[in-house]
Amino acid sequence: MQYFPVFLNAQNLDCLVVGAGEVAARKVELLAKTPATIRVVAPQACQTIQAMAEQGLLKWIQREFDPGDIQGQQLIFVATDNHQLNCDISTLAKAANIPVNVVDNTELCSFITPSIVDRDPLLVALSSSGTAPVLLRYLRQKLESILPARLSELAKFSDKFRDKVKAHFNNVNQRRHFWEDVIEGDIAETVLAGDNQQAEQLIEQKLQQDEQTEAGCVYLVGAGPGDPDLLTFKALRLMQKADLVVYDRLVSKPILELVRRDAEKIYVGKKASLHSVPQNEINQLLVDAAKQGKRVVRLKGGDPYIFGRGGEEAETLVEQGISFQVVPGITAATGASTYAGIPLTHRDHAQSVVFSTGHLKDGSIDLDWPALARQRQTMVFYMGLTGLNVISQQLIKHGVAADMPVAVVQSATTDKQQVVTGTLMDIQQKASEANIQPPALIIVGTVVSLREKIG
Numbered sequence: 001m002q003y004f005p006v007f008l009n010a011q012n013l014d015c016l017v018v019g020a021g022e023v024a025a026r027k028v029e030l031l032a033k034t035p036a037t038i039r040v041v042a043p044q045a046c047q048t049i050q051a052m053a054e055q056g057l058l059k060w061i062q063r064e065f066d067p068g069d070i071q072g073q074q075l076i077f078v079a080t081d082n083h084q085l086n087c088d089i090s091t092l093a094k095a096a097n098i099p100v101n102v103v104d105n106t107e108l109c110s111f112i113t114p115s116i117v118d119r120d121p122l123l124v125a126l127s128s129s130g131t132a133p134v135l136l137r138y139l140r141q142k143l144e145s146i147l148p149a150r151l152s153e154l155a156k157f158s159d160k161f162r163d164k165v166k167a168h169f170n171n172v173n174q175r176r177h178f179w180e181d182v183i184e185g186d187i188a189e190t191v192l193a194g195d196n197q198q199a200e201q202l203i204e205q206k207l208q209q210d211e212q213t214e215a216g217c218v219y220l221v222g223a224g225p226g227d228p229d230l231l232t233f234k235a236l237r238l239m240q241k242a243d244l245v246v247y248d249r250l251v252s253k254p255i256l257e258l259v260r261r262d263a264e265k266i267y268v269g270k271k272a273s274l275h276s277v278p279q280n281e282i283n284q285l286l287v288d289a290a291k292q293g294k295r296v297v298r299l300k301g302g303d304p305y306i307f308g309r310g311g312e313e314a315e316t317l318v319e320q321g322i323s324f325q326v327v328p329g330i331t332a333a334t335g336a337s338t339y340a341g342i343p344l345t346h347r348d349h350a351q352s353v354v355f356s357t358g359h360l361k362d363g364s365i366d367l368d369w370p371a372l373a374r375q376r377q378t379m380v381f382y383m384g385l386t387g388l389n390v391i392s393q394q395l396i397k398h399g400v401a402a403d404m405p406v407a408v409v410q411s412a413t414t415d416k417q418q419v420v421t422g423t424l425m426d427i428q429q430k431a432s433e434a435n436i437q438p439p440a441l442i443i444v445g446t447v448v449s450l451r452e453k454i455g
């Protein structure tokens, strides 16, 4: 990040603007929305600046710039059409450590001004660091259209009740939950509809109703196979409301980026060569946090109820009387299937699909092989990379053709996705030649041949 965003307090801020044409006027108009003291130096001024000077909104010093003008100034804007003068003022200001902005000349600037969406006291400031003005304008327009005009009223309303709510709750999380309910519910709608009086009554009522001790809860959330665009709306909403997020190895980095920035995050997956946190400890962690009143999101790769041990966590939560919800996610099989171009069922190929674990235990895999080896059925193996050879041998032994197509999909839906195809005979070798790493999913069946056409 080349530019560091800050909001300057304009109370007692002395600003100098050199130049008084239309370009300078745009800056001056913005500055005039704040309590900053504005001095404009220029021999001639446009209508807008003249009018503002007459209204006492700024002081116009009607002459050429003098180096002494920067004395005592805290912020300088330069907007003359004399390039050399612009350069000289920039140099002077930088030498005096005064932040300077030369309009439309990023190289001469020590700071740049963002594009803003103004719902004062709520301000959204946007910048592309000078790289993409059109994209920036597009984003600003989008934000302008989705942020209600009366949002500023809502911000003022929140400010009015801030101290009262703070005094009512002694716990930060409870206070935040209270405000989230207000913002997402009827009270905010009432303010946006312009009925502040009614909204004030509603918030007073809510303060009386809300118990001091709010119970926590746990959300078992499926984060999908990796691509953040495959999250559900519900998953995203809960991730942004969480006090605590407990996640494991399969949850991708871009997805973690979407978690509320201030939420506490606990990793319970395997670290290199270390073991993951045992399941009973994870269960206990969820229970303890919920009992402390926290909103806990247990974030899992794929779907929580497909080889995700979500069922065990749910059982513990029920036993401990903790309220919980489960949010389904796109499981690795469907993610891998679509992103690799392999439909799991197809009228000409497979009428059923089975999801199995291919986890090796003492060198073997305990599965109902005859049931798996049925004709016209696609088999998907989770956790099967280490056991790939055993899976292939067992399937051949139970009657599946040795040239049955197989695909191994690594890190499906992410930018590390890699797909290797082969047959039961050669897939092990091909996967190891391609250096396929976990997480990887194995798909066995004639549907794999469709990848050539639609993948």
Ligand code: SAH
Pocket: 225, 226, 250, 300, 301, 302, 303, 304, 305, 306, 307, 308, 330, 331, 332, 333, 336, 381, 382, 383, 384, 409, 410, 411, 412, 413, 414, 438, 439, 440, 441, 442
């Ligand atoms: N609950 C998860 C599965 C957890 S078991 C789900 O519904 O997807 C872990 C196994 O899932 C891994 O060993 C691998 O076989 C598979 N897996 C998870 N994410 C994957 C991905 N992005 N690409 C390929 N396989 C994946």
